[in-house]
Amino acid sequence: MSDQGGRPLGDLCDQNRGITYGIVKVGEFVADGVPVIRGGDIRDGRIAFNKDKRVSREVSEQYRRTILRGGEIVINLIAEPGHCAIVPQEMEGFNVSRDVAVIALNESVNHEYVDWYLKSPTAIEWVRARLSGSVTQKINLSVLRQIPVPIPPRTHQDAIAEILGALAKKIAVNQN
Numbered sequence: 001m002s003d004q005g006g007r008p009l010g011d012l013c014d015q016n017r018g019i020t021y022g023i024v025k026v027g028e029f030v031a032d033g034v035p036v037i038r039g040g041d042i043r044d045g046r047i048a049f050n051k052d053k054r055v056s057r058e059v060s061e062q063y064r065r066t067i068l069r070g071g072e073i074v075i076n077l078i079a080e081p082g083h084c085a086i087v088p089q090e091m092e093g094f095n096v097s098r099d100v101a102v103i104a105l106n107e108s109v110n111h112e113y114v115d116w117y118l119k120s121p122t123a124i125e126w127v128r129a130r131l132s133g134s135v136t137q138k139i140n141l142s143v144l145r146q147i148p149v150p151i152p153p154r155t156h157q158d159a160i161a162e163i164l165g166a167l168a169k170k171i172a173v174n175q176n
Helices: 057-062 111-118 121-128 141-146 154-175
Strands: 019-021 034-037 073-076 084-086 100-103
Touching (some): 034 057, 073 111, 100 141, 111 121
Antiparallel strands (some): 073 084, 073 100
8 A cells, every 4th residue: 555545643632632642651569559551461352351450540640642432542662563452431531651652543434444555565564664773673663654654435444343343253253
């Protein structure tokens, strides 16, 4: 896909929240603190949260921009393009670590459609060609904001997301 093949991901975001990364120094984990999602928690389109990963409310409040509301897309920024998931409502109030980007899309696009696109071979290859870092490959936020996302009419986005979601559910059932 050429760079002209879609709208930049950053243009599809809520103007007040955009795309940003989380807590730089999580410090000591606090038993009754705010749950924190790390990059390794995002796999296979899901967030496999470990309940032991918590940070103080004071630290979380310093990173208010990444306090989750539910419905955002979170993506692992370290070395592995394509590991992303939509934040479920039950994770409202959680926060994320530095190795996770929060993508707060606006309502003009189907969030599931964009999530599926970010997992596609086309998007993964586009990002992989732009990874930075010599030892640990990282996805730079400026690169993430520029990913060209094809934007068909909303009815097509909805249909694509519904079909891919149904297929994913059937695959999951067959794997059990």
